[in-house]
Amino acid sequence: MEHCNLQTGIVLGLLSLFILLNIIRARRGVQLFIRRLPGVAHIEEAVGRATEMGRPVLFCSGLGGVDVLTLQALAVLAHVVRIAARLRNRVIVPVFGGDPTLFPVTQQVVREAYASGGRPELYDESDIRFLSDQQFAYAASVVGIMSREKVATNFFFGDYAAESLLLAESGQHVGAVQIAGTPTTDQVPFFLATCDYTIIGEEYYATSAYITREPTHLGSLIGQDWGKILLGLLIVVGLAWAVIHGVPNWFSALWDPYAGGPRP
Amino acid sequence: MFERLQRIDRRAVYIVLFLLMVALLKWPLRLPMVVSSDARGFYEAVERTDPSKLVLVAADWDAGTMAENGTQTEAVLRHLMRLHRRFAIMGFAWPAGPELTDGIARRLAPEYDYEYGRDWVNFGFKPVLSISLMTLVKDIPGFYKKDAKNTPVAELPALEGVRDIHDVSLIAQFTSAATLGSYIAFVWGPFKTPIVHGCTAVIGPQQYPYLDARQIEGLLMGVRGSAEYEALIGRPGGGTEMMPAQSFAHLLIIVLIIVGNIGYLGARGWRQRKAGGAEGA
Amino acid sequence: MRGWLAPHGRGHLWALIVGAWVLSVGVFFLLQVMPPRWRRPMIMLFTFLGGCFYSVEFFLPPNNFLTSYKEGFGNAWVVMGSFAMPLGVLNLSLVHVKKIATRSGSWGGSIVYFTAMAAMVTFCFWQQYWPKSKAGGQGFELLFQYAYMPLGATMFSILAFYIVSAAYRAFRISTAEAGLMAAAAFVVMLGQVPLGMWLTHGIPVESRWAGLRVEQIAHWILAGINMAAVRGVLFGAAVGSLAMALRIWLSLERGAYFDQKV
Numbered sequence: 001m002e003h004c005n006l007q008t009g010i011v012l013g014l015l016s017l018f019i020l021l022n023i024i025r026a027r028r029g030v031q032l033f034i035r036r037l038p039g040v041a042h043i044e045e046a047v048g049r050a051t052e053m054g055r056p057v058l059f060c061s062g063l064g065g066v067d068v069l070t071l072q073a074l075a076v077l078a079h080v081v082r083i084a085a086r087l088r089n090r091v092i093v094p095v096f097g098g099d100p101t102l103f104p105v106t107q108q109v110v111r112e113a114y115a116s117g118g119r120p121e122l123y124d125e126s127d128i129r130f131l132s133d134q135q136f137a138y139a140a141s142v143v144g145i146m147s148r149e150k151v152a153t154n155f156f157f158g159d160y161a162a163e164s165l166l167l168a169e170s171g172q173h174v175g176a177v178q179i180a181g182t183p184t185t186d187q188v189p190f191f192l193a194t195c196d197y198t199i200i201g202e203e204y205y206a207t208s209a210y211i212t213r214e215p216t217h218l219g220s221l222i223g224q225d226w227g228k229i230l231l232g233l234l235i236v237v238g239l240a241w242a243v244i245h246g247v248p249n250w251f252s253a254l255w256d257p258y259a260g261g262p263r264p
Numbered sequence: 265m266f267e268r269l270q271r272i273d274r275r276a277v278y279i280v281l282f283l284l285m286v287a288l289l290k291w292p293l294r295l296p297m298v299v300s301s302d303a304r305g306f307y308e309a310v311e312r313t314d315p316s317k318l319v320l321v322a323a324d325w326d327a328g329t330m331a332e333n334g335t336q337t338e339a340v341l342r343h344l345m346r347l348h349r350r351f352a353i354m355g356f357a358w359p360a361g362p363e364l365t366d367g368i369a370r371r372l373a374p375e376y377d378y379e380y381g382r383d384w385v386n387f388g389f390k391p392v393l394s395i396s397l398m399t400l401v402k403d404i405p406g407f408y409k410k411d412a413k414n415t416p417v418a419e420l421p422a423l424e425g426v427r428d429i430h431d432v433s434l435i436a437q438f439t440s441a442a443t444l445g446s447y448i449a450f451v452w453g454p455f456k457t458p459i460v461h462g463c464t465a466v467i468g469p470q471q472y473p474y475l476d477a478r479q480i481e482g483l484l485m486g487v488r489g490s491a492e493y494e495a496l497i498g499r500p501g502g503g504t505e506m507m508p509a510q511s512f513a514h515l516l517i518i519v520l521i522i523v524g525n526i527g528y529l530g531a532r533g534w535r536q537r538k539a540g541g542a543e544g545a
Numbered sequence: 546m547r548g549w550l551a552p553h554g555r556g557h558l559w560a561l562i563v564g565a566w567v568l569s570v571g572v573f574f575l576l577q578v579m580p581p582r583w584r585r586p587m588i589m590l591f592t593f594l595g596g597c598f599y600s601v602e603f604f605l606p607p608n609n610f611l612t613s614y615k616e617g618f619g620n621a622w623v624v625m626g627s628f629a630m631p632l633g634v635l636n637l638s639l640v641h642v643k644k645i646a647t648r649s650g651s652w653g654g655s656i657v658y659f660t661a662m663a664a665m666v667t668f669c670f671w672q673q674y675w676p677k678s679k680a681g682g683q684g685f686e687l688l689f690q691y692a693y694m695p696l697g698a699t700m701f702s703i704l705a706f707y708i709v710s711a712a713y714r715a716f717r718i719s720t721a722e723a724g725l726m727a728a729a730a731f732v733v734m735l736g737q738v739p740l741g742m743w744l745t746h747g748i749p750v751e752s753r754w755a756g757l758r759v760e761q762i763a764h765w766i767l768a769g770i771n772m773a774a775v776r777g778v779l780f781g782a783a784v785g786s787l788a789m790a791l792r793i794w795l796s797l798e799r800g801a802y803f804d805q806k807v
Contacts (some may be wrong), residue, residue: 003607012787017474019788023797068789068798099629100636130640133633136328136700162328162466162704168705172714173274183785185778186442186467190708193715202781216797220788227784281709295739296746298760321631327715328701367690391626399619406616413673463548465737472772473779486736511740518731520713525727527716530750 019223022082026219034210034221039179043076046153046177046196047083055152056090056127058136061106061140061159063135064180065099069124072208072217073158074106076181078113079211080155085117097133099138108145110148139163144168156180156195157204160187168194176231181207266534272520281516288509294482295508302475303492306460306482309434310343317433319344319351322440322447323361326381329464330364333438335490335502336462338368340436343497345376345383350422353386354400354408355445362386362412365438381415385422388412388491397450401429429455438462444471448479458473462489465502589796596794640664664688729766736763 017082026032049058059077064070077093084091093110095103108127115125131141143166146154154171156164156178160169164180171178172194180191181199191198199207209217232242313319321341325333344351353369362462364385369378378384387408390396400407404426404438405417417423425431437447440532444461451457461471465486474480484493487510490503576584598618602611641655665688671681718724735741736759745758755761792798 004604009604015784016791019791069791071798097633097637100632101635105554113641130636133637136697140700141690162701165704165707165711169711172711183782185775190711193711201778202785205785216792220792224781224784224788231780231784263389271711277710278706278714281706295743298742298758300760300764327697330694330698334548390628391621391625395619395622396624397617399623400618430730469767469771470775472768473776476768488735507739513709513740514734514738515740517709517712518734520709521716521727524713524716525718528719
């Protein structure tokens with residue numbers, strides 16, 4: 001639709017209200033519960049394994065630019081780097097060049113994470129590598145890095161497209177432990193087949209909230225859940241109504257402003 | 265033995281797959297193709313296009329998906345040319361998409377007596393998909409002042425009488441990324457312009473909600489979609505040639521999964537028997 | 546105001562372009578000299594106002610006072626998006642220049658990068674602006690059709706091999722659910738290809754048992770079960786997008802990733 005009608009306005013308004021209300025609640029200190037996420041617990045174990053083997057860790061933040069998906073991947077990156085700092089290990093971060101502003105942002109995140117992990121001297125600028133703005137050139141470069149640096153652990157968090165299988169299967173070939181997290185459903189099967197632990201769908205957003213305990217993320221997540229419950233209830237009510245009464249024209253017309261009339 | 269079944273060298277697997285594909289591309293088997301209702305919907309939507317209006321061909325794909333989107337595009341362009349429909353090529357996802365599609369159109373043009381400028385135009389690539397769609401639906405010649413060769417649109421007979429989205433009878437979108445949502449939101453939603461969609465097989469399953477809600481009239485999925493469309497237009501092409509190879513590739517995957525599971529279940533059973541024997545002793 | 550912004554003639558157009566430049570530089574300079582405690586609220590204000598346009602225009606009734614500006618704003622966004630494209634190339638070029646200058650790592654690859662870029666740009670412009678010259682067209686075709694396209698297709702083709710080895714290695718039927726998933730996967734894979742269709746071609750299409758044809762079962766799995774699941778995922782993604790948009794629009798993301806005390 002080009003403009004909002006009453007029904008869309010009500011639903012959008014309610015969804016926005018749920019999200020903002022829960023962000024405010026979280027910021028005011030209300031304790032919001034997120035269940036334990038299986039993949040997150042293995043992050044420390046995976047970094048520890050790499051340290052024992054004396055090999056570095058690789059963290060890919062996907063093909064996105066400075067958007068919320070990639071920023072959440074960077075939150076996980078900061079967590080990984082803090083663990084690596086504690087264990088005195090390197091984290092190599094290949095950066096996709098589609099959004100040029102992502103590179104300095106990534107550098108800042110890694111530098112601050114090493115510092116907060118108590119090892120600012122471990123930060124090495126050459127470990128944050130600006131690769132290419134082309135999907136497969138980026139993938140080929142990352143595969144090359146995995147082989148040459150002999151990484152022991154790979155993390156794939158962010159927005160991925162067809163190169164996901166290239167990266168993850170190549171990581172399998174070098175014998176790395178792999179943890180992936182992405183909300184993009186079409187790449188999830190490839191990560192599930194090639195990675196040791198996969199964080200999928202909504203768990204991806206929950207991961208950064210779980211790790212950072214940032215009120216905005218927690219509140220937003222709970223607000224989204226309330227919104228999905230509302231949509232689920234609407235579906236159930238609509239389905240029940242359709243089954244009991246059939247679907248009369250007026251019910252269809254409620255949701256289609258052009259039903260039965262001329263279109264502009 | 266069971267352990268060995270689970271550890272077949274992947275290089276052997278790659279060689280078998282490679283030889284199988286090469287052999288079947290060289291000596292294809294002709295197997296019957298059943299056309300799905302999704303592809304038939306696509307075909308019928310193109311058949312129903314208004315001859316006085318324009319068809320927009322959205323080329324949101326890149327060279328990597330030439331085998332899927334390229335063959336789909338070729339089959340659909342053949343159909344449009346056979347029906348003598350004017351069409352305009354545009355693209356918002358990858359710069360190479362419109363160029364590749366224009367190359368296909370130029371290759372087919374002599375066969376159907378099609379002439380660039382008179383029967384089709386190439387608008388080229390524009391970034392920012394959603395904003396571009398929002399603007400283009402209101403004023404097509406205003407949004408695309410020139411074509412990809414810098415010719416003013418006023419000098420292109422193919423665009424005569426085309427002002428806005430109401431002068432478009434169909435949008436045929438070909439893509440390898442999740443771009444359909446923007447077309448639904450900014451074109452189908454407000455204006456109910458018919459949309460048909462050709463995509464790679466990887467993202468195909470995600471498009472079914474739109475098909476079920478009749479937001480798209482038809483769907484071509486991967487190489488199978490190309491082969492189905494070629495069967496409908498009665499002109500075998502790249503899709504039909506690749507189907508035997510794809511068939512046996514799928515069969516190989518199934519066989520390997522079964523072999524791997526025979527090894528897995530056999531080894532598990534053997535370990536359980538061994539453990540049970542040890543306890544008994 | 547819309548009439549004043551629409552250029553009347555070349556002079557007016559240049560005046561608008563120069564004016565926009567001056568305004569942008571002025572705002573940028575202002576942000577730099579502003580005390581830090583004012584900078585953040587100013588950026589939040591610009592972000593909020595920028596996001597307001599499309600939101601307010603959508604919620605107000607049709608043909609409101611903002612509708613006539615939609616096209617102009619849209620064109621401005623497209624222009625800005627076009628500027629973002631060469632930024633990636635510029636950044637990449639700077640990285641490679643640095644590599645060559647310091648002879649670090651695989652700097653030979655950086656020389657290949659510049660050579661390839663120069664060749665492609667040269668032939669692109671040559672065939673665009675001198676279309677009568679055959680050399681330009683042939684050079685472009687050589688690089689685009691016989692180098693760029695096969696390289697992209699090759700990388701994509703590797704996926705075919707990788708999925709075979711990944712599927713063979715990973716799919717183990719260790720639980721009943723995994724068995725169900727494997728069965729569904731087999732049916733869908735066979736239902737997509739003529740070989741699978743041939744297996745059940747003996748069942749007539751018009752018969753009451755036509756639903757047992759493998760392509761029919763595959764279609765039912767995709768258009769029924771899969772469709773419902775994907776629709777649910779779409780709902781979640783849509784609500785997530787709304788949440789993301791709200792957080793960015795209201796500048797609630799700031800402080801989540803940056804400005805944290807170390």
